Amino acid sequence: MLDERKRQVLFAIVRDYIQTAEPVGSRTIARRYEFGIGAATIRNEMADLEEMGFIEQPHTSAGRIPSDRGYRYYVDSLETLPELTVVDATLIKRHFGGRLRGHEIVLEATARLLSSLTNCVSIVIGPSAAQTRLKVMQVVPLNELSAVLMLVADNGLVASEVVRLPEGLSVVDLDEVCRVITAHYQGRTIDRLHEMNFSAFAGGIGARAETFERAMDKLISGLERLEGERVVLGGASNILNQPEFKDLAKYRDVLKVLEVQELVQKLVATSTTNPYSVSIGAENHLNEMRDCSIITARYTISGEGIGHISILGPTRIEYPRVLSLLNYISKLIGQG
Amino acid sequence: MLDERKRQVLFAIVRDYIQTAEPVGSRTIARRYEFGIGAATIRNEMADLEEMGFIEQPHTSAGRIPSDRGYRYYVDSLETLPELTVVDATLIKRHFGGRLRGHEIVLEATARLLSSLTNCVSIVIGPSAAQTRLKVMQVVPLNELSAVLMLVADNGLVASEVVRLPEGLSVVDLDEVCRVITAHYQGRTIDRLHEMNFSAFAGGIGARAETFERAMDKLISGLERLEGERVVLGGASNILNQPEFKDLAKYRDVLKVLEVQELVQKLVATSTTNPYSVSIGAENHLNEMRDCSIITARYTISGEGIGHISILGPTRIEYPRVLSLLNYISKLIGQG
DNA sequence: CGTTAGCACTCTACCTTGATGAGTGCTAAC
């Protein structure tokens, strides 16, 4: 599709623009990257590349910048991840220091680390709780009117919900319900708890089915929100170091999206199969993100489920380096 | 200290500048606020006010803007909170709609509402857990190596922590510890749990005192972080609508502070006695906040403790309106 | 004596202008 020389030129443009954020001209390439052809020849190649849609011109008589398609080609051509630089590697090691215990902390620390390394926004999403399994359901009475329902998952996450005791139901009844649920559903994955049918229970409980169903739904989604699928943002201010965000309006829109958790989750949602995903510019379905790229890696904590780490930056992001960083860190978290 | 006419002039300047964000000149005041004196007279008053430090001039031959001290005088002179406008009141009512249940949701909804009403950053801090009381300590075994410790408070909050079982200790031992703690400390406030002395326990437990102490500390701080003292930010992007933040560098510094939870908590910390507190410009001890004001109201949820709601904006913030808003909403949350 | 009109002065914001330089596209020669 692209002959060798066109590739060389395209890659030079991409690399240079990623580094400098300035449109890159034919002279610059001829001088800085010497592959034995003159500026004029490069100009011809550039004209071709532009016609094919790999690069574009901000205005006549400016240099060229890669288009979304140009970046896409560049990313797809990266066969192998580069090594981490020594600097990056030591920074990461120092940051994670001794232990990797205590989840909440790790997510936040990771987010902060990544954003300071990349000057981009980082998004860390905790492992999904959907695939963990029920260990125990319990109830603790608070007073005559209310009690706490607790759901313990086999990875140690606990969700709790205060319920008002429905009239005519005592804590003893609730306790009985918990016992039954535990007996029936222990070892089942959390997402299957939705199927529970309370109206099948005996006595007053069956009649109060809706009350229980509502409480259970809250418990389950609480569990999902608690740590699992918890969304941690890092360094929304670091991205202001990037020259593209000198333009306020652009940054404002991006920030606005980041404030809505559901949108963030949708952005990060990866293609099912691949361990990495890269969404470049308009490939993101949100219009506000049309000038951003999002690179996401998956991590797995054995027995706890799947989470995601993402870096969001301008399309002019250091794809190879970020991919390496994410690769390294996702493995680090994964084995913790 | 200020005669009546000087007060009138100062207040006119403050109100006008709050509304327009433009330095206000003598002509403007004479025309827009008619208290029967001419522009020239006002100029004389302004010269006095400037010398006294209530207003300042961005540069020669510009209008005047209030200084921190001017705002302070204005705020201190507000005897009575104005009524909420009908618009504000209905927006709030609609937003809180039916129920006020489910804490986490309420905090976030409140933050979002406040920041959209004011075009400022809102900071909502959940009720402190320190004054709640221990209901029950429990342990649930996960597998041979680890278990979940759970601490239930009398307001229904639950903290949990996964612990590796120290060698030589079984779940049964742990269960015993929990039972003892529950028996001894039920009804005590959470912050007194720190005093617990594990080395007094019998057998292998005493020997493992540090393990337990560490776990307990984590539990307690987990409880505090969980909902209590949870910090929720809203609308960091809305503040970009304010003309003062056209200047990126300023906004960047503010945002950076907001990313560090501990700093945010310090900013919001109110004077002990007053239900409201207003920190204007340099009164904030953080240098980055020297051009911002923070208005904080306290709310109390009966039996759950004390929380805070703050609005952070430029010093040119609508003090009376924001105070009314905070007053209204803090009461609303409080009774929920 | 306090208040006011008038006026010269100051300073910013904005526009225009022109010079500079980077970069292109085309053409003709190698």
Place this chain on the structure above:
DNA sequence: GTTAGCACTCATCAAGGTAGAGTGCTAACG
């Protein structure tokens, strides 16, 4: 096929020039 040369385009920047808002001062007024 490649390259040098050249005319042309366009953004950026500094310089100059104008308009407008606002001040401080002075002198006059009631």
